[in-house]
Amino acid sequence: MSDWVPHPRYGAKPRITGFDPDPDAPDVQLHYNVNFFTERQKADMLRYVGHVPEPRANQRHIPGTAIAADPSKQQPATLPVTHYYDIEKRCIECDRLFLFFAEEQKHWYEELGFKLDSDCVRCSPCRKIDRERKRDAQRPRT
Numbered sequence: 001m002s003d004w005v006p007h008p009r010y011g012a013k014p015r016i017t018g019f020d021p022d023p024d025a026p027d028v029q030l031h032y033n034v035n036f037f038t039e040r041q042k043a044d045m046l047r048y049v050g051h052v053p054e055p056r057a058n059q060r061h062i063p064g065t066a067i068a069a070d071p072s073k074q075q076p077a078t079l080p081v082t083h084y085y086d087i088e089k090r091c092i093e094c095d096r097l098f099l100f101f102a103e104e105q106k107h108w109y110e111e112l113g114f115k116l117d118s119d120c121v122r123c124s125p126c127r128k129i130d131r132e133r134k135r136d137a138q139r140p141r142t
């Protein structure tokens, strides 16, 4: 069992739903952050996007955490996806493990309008620091 940097909204451990959609089912298209492609998904990616994305290093999906997506609300930089998983990642700032939650992805890709290929690379506290740094950089100096 890993220790993950807590997220103020989503918590500190994977949100188990007990749901693992069959990646081979014709109506299932997982986000490529899950890092596995069935042959059908590879063929679809090639046909519609023109390439198969490289697996992302230093991350894995947590089995049993899938939730349903709403493809009609997504900005499809890749193929629209039908499900999200909690993804374990390593923060590029502090090198700790954190979770990019399925619910968080739904929020990013369906409410905030982020494209499906935008990735979360920092844990929640480092993201907050990063946001403040960017805000300070924009503030005029007096």
Ligand SMILES: [Zn+2]
Pocket (backbone or CB within 6 Å): 091, 092, 093, 094, 095, 096, 122, 123, 124, 125, 126, 127
């Ligand atoms: Zn961090």
